[in-house]
Amino acid sequence: MTTPMDLDPTVAAMQEELDQLRNEVAACRARYDAGAVRDISYANSADAVAPLYTALDLEGSAGTAFEVPGRFPFTRGIHPTGYRGKLWTMRQFAGFGSAKETNARYKFLLGQGTTGLSVAFDFPTLMGYDSDHPRSEGEVGKCGVAISSLADMEQLFDGIPLDQVSTSMTINGPAIILWCFYIAAAEKQGVRPEQLRGTVQNDILKEYMAQHAWCFPIEPALRLIVDMFEYGAQHVPQWNTISISGYHIREAGATAAQELAFTLADGFTYVERGIARGLDVDTFAPRLSFFWDVHNDFFEEIAKLRAARRIWARHLKERYGAKDPRSWMMRFHSQTAGVTLTAQQPMNNVVRVAYQALAAVLGGTQSLHTNSMDETLALPTEQAVQVALRTQQVLAFETGVPNVIDPLGGSYYVERLTDQLEADAEALFAQIAEQGGVVAGLETGWFQRKIAESAARQQWEIEQQRRHIVGVNAFTTEEEGLEIPLLKIDEQAAREQAAALARLRGARDEARCQAQLARLREAARGTENVVPFILDCARSYCTLYEIRAALEDVFGAYREPVFF
C-alpha cells in the first residue's frame, strides 16, 4: 500500500493542497446547503448550476489548458489572431416593403458603418409566393422585403456593387431560387459568380423543426441543398451555401443544449447527404457556416459557442474523415435572442441586447446582429436599429473586450459548462440516432415535441414566478407603456409589386419563360443538378412562384405533423 510517506515530498505537498481544497469546497457547499436559498430556477437549461466552481470540477478534463486558438479542436476560436486580426462583422438583418425602400435602408446602414448586408424577406417570398399570389394578401413587405423576380433583386442592390459587399440572405424553402436571382443580378452588374461573397441560410431541416417556411417534402428539399453545395463549390467558391441554424430552434423554445445538439445533428445530416452524392467532404464542408441564438444565460451561451466549435471539429475530422482544417472550423453568425425581448418597458431591451452581444463576442462569433428594442411591437425604426448597431460599436471600440482571445478560457465554470454542454449534446445525438436520425425524427414530430415541451416548461416557470422577467412578472409598472415610435408598413408595397409584376409578365419573352420552366421540370425529374436550369429561368424573368410551382409539379408539397 502506498502512503503519502512514500511519495516524493512535492507530490505529497500537492496531495495535501488538493485535500485541503476538497475540504474547503465541502465546507463551502455545506454552508450553502444550510443557508437560505432563493426559490428560483438557476438555469435556463435543465441542468443544475452549482454555486461555486473550482479546479475540482475539471478533474478528468484538461479544459482548454493545452489549447490555443486557431488549432484543432478550436474550442478557443478559429482564428489564431482572434479579434486582434479582424473584428466580427456587424451585420444587421433588414428588409421591409419594396425592394426600393429596402435598398435605401441598406445604403443608410452602409453609411452608418455596417460591414455586411443581411436580407430579411417577407413571408410570401419566404414561402415562394409572388407578391400578387392570393396567399400573399396582407403580408407583402410586412416582415421583410418582397422579391418576386430577378427585376426585384436588381432593384434591391441598385447602386451597391456586389463584388464589394458580403450579403447574407435569410431564405430556406425557395433558397435555391433566390440565390439564382442574386447570381443573375450580379451578372447584370458585370460581377462574376466567383467574386460573390455571402451566405444563404438554406437550412431546411430547422424549418421543419421550428421555423416552418418550407416548400417541398424533406427528401427533394435535401436534394436541392446538395445541388447548391455542388454548384457552389465549382462556381461560387466564396459563398457559404448554408447557414445551419440553431437560432429558430432556440426561439421556438429549445434549451441551449437542445439548440446545440439539434443544430449540429442537422449539420451532420447535410454532410452525410453531400458525401452520399459522391462529393469529397473537403470540397463543400469549408463553406458550411452556422447561426446561433445568444440568449440570456450569459455563461451558458459562451460555453455553448465554445462547445459547438469543438464538437463540429471532432466529428468532421474523426467521423467524416475531413482532412482540410477549414472543414473542421465552425464559422458562425450570432444574433441576440428576439424571444427575450419584452413588450413591457421596451427600453430595457437595449440592456438585454448588450449583455447578449457581449456573450456572443466572448464566445468568438464571426458576425453579429443585435436586435432593436422595439421588435416585440413592430419592425424596428431607423433610430432603434442605430442604437442596436451602436451597442456593437461600443463593445468593439470602448470596452477592451476584443483585445484578448477567448478571455474566459481557463475559467473553472466556463470550462466545466463547455464540457457539460458537449456531453449533453452527445447524449442527445444518441437519442436522435434512436429515433432513426434527423429526417425520421422530423417525420414523427419527435423534435417538434421536444421543442414545444421546453417552451411550455419555460412559460410555466415564468407563471410560477420560478423565473423572473424584469418588467413582465417582476418590477412591473402600472402606468401606460412608454410610447416609442413604430414603423408602419402600409399596403403601398403590395400595390406597387402587383403592378410591377403585371408589367414584367407583359414585357418578357413568354415563350422563352415557358420553355425554361419545362426544361427545369425535366431536370427535376432526373438527377441532374438543377441550379443551371433555375439560373436560366431567373435570367428569363420567370417569377419566384412560377419556378416554385414547376418544382412542386415534380416534388409535391410538404405536409406537417400537427399537434400541440
Place this chain on the structure above:
Amino acid sequence: MSRPIRVLVAKPGLDGHDRGAKVVAAALRDAGMEVIYTGLHQTPEMIATAAVQEDVDVVGLSVLSGAHMTLFPRVRALLAEQGRDDILITGGGIIPAEDMAALEALGVGKLFGPGTPTTDLIDYIRSWFAAREPQGT
C-alpha cells in the same frame, strides 16, 4: 356543471411562428377546454370552415407577421357570412396597441401581446363564456 368551452387555435397566413399558439393551446387544454389546433399556413376560409364544422365557441388567432389587419377582419367576416358571428374571435401576436384597439372596434375580441400570462386569457374566455351562456345550464 356546464359543458366544456370549445376553442379553435389557428395560425392564419404564411407566418410560421407557432411557439405562442402551441403554448396557448396546451394551457387552454390544461384549463379544461376542448382545444383544436389547425396547424400552420391556414387561409381565413380554412379557419372559418373548421370553426363552423367543429362548432367551437372561440377562435384564437396567432399572428406575428404584421398581417393582423387583414386576417382578423377576414375571419370575422367569413364567420358572419355563415351566421356564426356569435363565435368569439380573440388572439395575440406582435400587434401594436392601436391596431388592437382598431380591431376591437371592428368586433374582434380582446387581443393579447407578448408577456401575457396564460391565466389572463383563460380568465377572459371563461368570463366571456359565462356572460354568454344562460345561467343554470
